Amino acid sequence: MxxxxxxxLSSVDKHREELVEFLRKVISIPSVxxxxGEVQAYIADYLRDRLGLRVDVWEPSLEELSKHPGYVPVDRGYEGxxxxxxxxxxxGGGRSLLFNxxxxxxxxxxxxxxxxxxxRSEVKQGCVYGRGASDMKSGLAAYTFALLSVVExxxxxxxxxxxxxxxxxELSGNGTLAAILRGYRAxxxxxxxxxxxxxxxxxIGRIWFEIEVRGTPVGVQRKWEGVNAIHKGYKLVQAVDDFExxxxxxxxxxxxxxxxxxxxCLVGVFEAGSYPSAFPDRCLLKGSLATVPNEDSDQVKTRLKExxxxxxxxxxxLRSHPPVLRFKG
Ligand SMILES: [Zn+2]
Incomplete structure (x- = not known):
């Protein structure tokens, strides 16, 4: 053994330079x-040509994804x-292992x-720097070369x-869901x-939510007659902090x-008002909260609602104009 x-381990050492080159290459292809598309084409070729793997490249179907309870709504599809x-x-005869x-x-x-x-994926003092170096192209490089090193x-x-x-x-997790629906299990x-x-x-799990609150529209010169949605929104930001x-x-x-x-658990986006000298009559909060394994997410949602x-x-x-809470995934 x-x-x-x-x-x-000696195979891993032998492939060190090649691994760093692979990592630098995938960082240098912007993939916000x-x-x-471009980085995926590079990786697919690499897996085929360098590792000799059977490679599956497919565009997830929004129609298929949206029928699944784990789907997170997104405003664009997966063409390209x-x-x-x-x-x-x-x-043969062994257990399978999946890296994601x-x-x-x-x-x-x-x-x-x-x-x-x-x-530019610069290397300084033994570290590679760039967008995605940590999250998570180094992870991709690590498991690509783990397999390569074992096989070689x-x-x-x-x-x-x-x-x-x-x-x-970064927006949804729908890519992994699509891989599960494609049949990849281990x-x-x-x-x-x-x-x-x-x-x-x-x-952890994550629940995305929005809270919308309305004030009353009023001319700014008579603002004491209106209800300021920013003030009400802030009250709800504090409510979310208290919930945490x-x-x-x-x-x-x-x-x-x-x-x-x-x-x-926090509000990460606070949208309100339209103009510096106009009275703000609507406020939209966007936030998220996380759950630990074995928590019932429906129950957590109900608790937040209550x-x-x-x-x-x-x-x-707010008693007579209740804020609207929407769960977004
Ligand atoms: Zn990540």
């Missing part, structure tokens, strides 16, 4: 969510931005504020190994997401000793 381990899966056929990861990255924002250029060491696993490179994770799975090199045997405090005091999970990291209703009932305006 020790010799197998050493054989694999919605623009994953396919999923890529590479399959290594094992010798996403190729999309979030936008870079102001490029001039980056210490290292987001798309002359070993043949008994079980199949499935490598997934999915799209649209006896065990590993996600290469960022984890500070820790093994994380559990995964309640959950922090109640929710426990053995795999998350610091529960604060597991169940963040909490928002309870807070609204303490405010004369």
């Amino acid at each position: 020790q010799s197998v381990k050493n054989t694999v 969510t919605g623009q994953e 931005r396919p999923n890529v899966v590479g399959v290594y056929n094992g010798a 990861g996403h190729v999309d990255v979030i936008p870079v924002g102001d490029e001039s504020s980056w210490r290292h250029h987001p798309w 060491a002359g070993l043949k696993p008994r079980g199949d190994v499935i490598l997934e490179y999915t799209v649209d994770e 006896d065990a799975g590993i996600s290469g997401e960022t984890s500070s090199m820790n093994i994380q045997p559990a995964c 405090q309640i959950r922090l005091s109640e929710v426990r999970h053995p795999l998350y000793p610091d529960i604060r990291e597991a169940i963040p 909490h928002i209703q309870a807070v609204a009932s303490t405010d004369p305006w």
Whole structure:
């Protein structure tokens, strides 16, 4: 057993430079969510030509996805931005292993504020820098080269190994859902997401929500007659913060000793008003909250709904004009 381990480790060492080149290449191809096509074409070719895998490239179908309860609504389809899966056929008789990861990255924002250029994948002091270096192109490179190193060491696993490179994770997770619907299953799975090199045997869930609140439109010169939607919206931001405090005091999970990291709940977008000198009569909050394994997400949603209703009932305006809570996935 020790010799197998050493054989694999020395193969990993042997492929170090090639791995760094692969990682730098996939970082240097911008793949902000919605623009994953080019990097996927590169990866598909690589899996076919370098690893000799059976490669499946397909554009997920919005029509098929939208029938699944795990679907997260999105405002664009998957034309020109396919999923890529590479399959290594094992010798037979073993258990299969699936690696999952996403190729999309979030936008870079102001490029001039980056210490290292987001798309040049610079190497400095043993680290590779760039958009997606951590989340999660290094994960993709790691599992691509894990398989490559095992195979090039002359070993043949008994079980199949499935490598997934999915799209649209940053906005929805629909890429992975599409891979499941495509039939990719295994006896065990590993996600290469960022984890500070820790093994994380559990995964949180996330619930997306919106809260809309209305005030009254009124001319700014008689603003005392109106109800300011920003003030009411802020009250609901505080209500969401309070809801997090309640959950922090109640929710426990053995795999998350610091529960604060597991169940963040917040309003991340606050949209209100249309003009600096116009009275704001509508406010839209967009937020998310996380759940731990074995929590019933419908129950958590009901609790949030009841909490928002309870807070609204303490405010004369919100009591008669209740905020509208919508769950978005
Ligand atoms: Zn990620």
